[in-house]
Amino acid sequence: MTIGAGAGTLLEVSGISVSFDGFKAINNLSFNIGPAELRAVIGPNGAGKTTFMDIVTGKTRPDEGTVRWGENYTNLLKRNEAQIARAGIGRKFQRPTVFEDQSVTDNLMMALKAARSPWKVLFWRAGAKDDARVAEIAAQVGLADQLPRKAGELSHGQKQWLEIGMLLAQEPKLLLVDEPAAGMTLAEREATTALLVDLARTRAVVVVEHDMEFVRRLNCRVTVLHEGSVLAEGSLDHVTADKRVIEVYLGR
Template sequence: MKREDPEVAHWRDAPRPWPWWPPARSPEAAAAAAVAAQPSSDASFGRSVDGELDLTKGVVLYLDGITVSFDGFRALNNLTLTVDAGELRCIIGPNGAGKTTMMDVITGKTRPDSGTAFFGQTIDLTRLAENQIAHAGIGRKFQKPTIFAHHTVFENLELSMKADKRVRKTLFAKLSSAERDRIAMTLAQIRLTDSADRQAGLLSHGQKQWLEIGMLLMQEPKLLLLDEPVAGMSDDETERTAELFLSLAGTHSLVVVEHDMKFVETIAKKVTVLHEGSVLAEGSLADVQNDPRVIEVYLGR
């Protein structure tokens, strides 16, 4: 019996920001079927004129009254939050404020005790599995990059491309010109064109972070959840990451959880402050920095 590649086994079992092993039917069909089975909504935002789901306008993420408890501790306490399509929103707050749990709810990793969570105001996230949510258009990047270290940058993007993997006879089937163009465009976006043939494990920390963002982009997400993306980066890498996020906003919606206030100042038009599982303050960075409640619980005097 052929021995399983230990790297493949590791990545199969590790938490991933995008689905890799396909379900029994195509991911797109599974997500579409799950959405179709949900009750229809009378809300007009998040839909086009003909009623089809449109994630390029209106509200892309809607959380209302989300509560999550772990052994009596309320990680989220009646959390209500909306994010507009194309918006770049920064989420800040002290450790234990509920930032990670909020992203876990959005991606289906954690089910709320109460409350509603909608994507595009029509997709009930509380009814979908993690892989269905990812294929519906939500991508998540964890703080520690998860890449295929022993494959090239190009191969990492190819592996994460949104496609029905069942039809591929080999791991690296011949790519179409359109697929190669998509990879080339993504390489340019994340500024790794010159490193396309380089082994991913040899990249700098910042480059690995950009590669993982590129892998998410290959899944064609409408909403990106980014957890402390500049942690451990050099000043130059942080600056380049800010430029990347600003270039993605509009085409994508971004929710960035970050502690680096200088970075937040560079990219944020609107900031949400979480504290004890609820929204403490929201507005421009200047507004929240001058809020006495935020100063007391997070920024310090």
């Protein structure tokens, strides 16, 4: 019988440490998230938030520790970035990366999960099922009426939603989202909050964010990182009342 990463655990990061030129970016970090959970990660600059995501997605290899994934307790440290993405981990960076000269439809169509061998890509043609899936994703991210437009014509917030839609096309089990509210209008921020909350009903979503009001709207468990370790964890009210958090983060 295969042992999972723990009851109700999708991702288990345990005792991770990594140094760059003598600087310990991550220091004995442990972090768990469930299969349908929304989590916010906050902390001052240099706290290790980006490095944490780099390790989970295979971009950075830790000096020690383990990263386990899914029901089969898969060791992600033995996988490369592409294999980790195919396993169901999607990452959205702060600056949206979309094909600006292509339509919203084409961006989503290119992102659909499918066999990607050179031979199959050469002869692949979109079918009715693909068209329906693209329409479904566009509606989910609030772009149903934008499908014919070029991605470059979208607002900043709409580009963010398109990139989230492109990740959804890969059918991820975990989404890592970096500062989604940055540069958005108030209406876009509210729509993004609703989108992330909705997505977390069927998958895990980890949001790295500095905007405390945005985090409050997410109404989820919060993990505070400092010097590469977990400083505090709990509701936003709980962590913001912690004297250590006030001293190293909120008081600055």
